[in-house]
Amino acid sequence: MTSSEETPSFRLAYVPGVTPGKWVRIWNERLPDVPLTLVGVSAAEASDALRGRAADAGLVRLPIDRTALSAIPLYTETTVVVVPKDHVMATVDEVSAADLADDIVLHPLDDTLAWEQRPGRPAIERPATTADAVELVAAGVGLLVVPQSLARLHHRKDLTYRPVSDAPESGVALSWLEDETTDLVEEFIGIVRGRTVNSTRGRPKPPAQQPKSKRADASGARRKPAAGKTTGKSGSKTTGKSGGKSPRTGSGGPKAAKRGKPRRRP
Structure with a gap:
């Protein structure tokens, strides 16, 4: 089945x-x-x-x-002009559209560059494809302005290319x-777009974990103070021994000293 x-x-x-x-x-x-x-x-x-x-x-x-x-x-992409290796433009690093004014610049039917005004002089006929135009450049018929990747795709040993500074880009x-x-x-x-394998798109993010609030002990009582420390009704901590006898009086706490009458001088 x-x-x-x-x-x-x-x-x-x-x-x-x-x-x-x-x-x-x-x-x-x-x-x-x-x-x-x-x-x-x-x-x-x-x-x-x-x-x-x-x-x-x-x-x-x-x-x-x-x-x-x-x-x-x-x-x-950068736009370049394809020229024969012995052309004068092969001796410079970059050209402008104005530099192409005196040359025939081929315009193949599959060209995608959005020119407002094409540079150079037009050929009598337009080549059918970019590949055909490259062959015409090699034959010395004219020059060709294309995206750089197409110049690399149709590379020939007898041709080179240079960036055109003010040409439209592809x-x-x-x-x-x-x-x-x-x-x-x-x-x-x-x-x-370069997302990693663990990236998510369109999935809701998990809610942020709330910080744990301070909770009282299960019995509701306050935490037991550390050894040797007691907490009074006011919540203040007191230190020292409690409930023991004073070493001087023997009683449960120190007694206030008695003040006698001042003696008169003879």
Whole structure:
């Protein structure tokens, strides 16, 4: 007989340049019985893949269409320009958008950088993908401005890259369907946010332990004073022996000395 319950699993979509390896490793350590499957998607397809339930959550590039989706920003990448190693820009540590004015700057169809005004001169045709644009840079057709992780992903020995100081940055976020914030999604949110295995989320904290109040003895009587000490009616402590005879008078206590009449001088 086949069980009606499905084996739990988790599908994580991710876009090019994002490296989920660290989070996947932590997931496998904490939830060894729940397999995590990686689903590679393009940046343009990421939001549709989540809405179409091709994945339970996704590591996406911002901005995305947030219709029916939740998103938690994770980090922001530096933007760089990819140039041939013999290009003049390879000799400096950093460039600005104005420095690109005289060069052809390629604009692939899968670009996610939100430019108000793109730098440089446009190419006659837009490359279909970032990978195609990198090949054109190597061929000397133009330059390419991308998030740093994409420059590393498409690294070539004949190319290098330099930061662009005033370019828009690329943000990476964890996204999922608003109506499907499952326990497994919450687990992955905790992992990417750095929660430890003992962390709790959404659970009420146990009430703080009240300090123990001073209680009287079970009999209701006051505590017995230490040996050699008595407590009077007023609560003050007296020391010394009580009830014994005075060594001089032999009575139970010292007697007051009698005062005689003063003698007259002759």
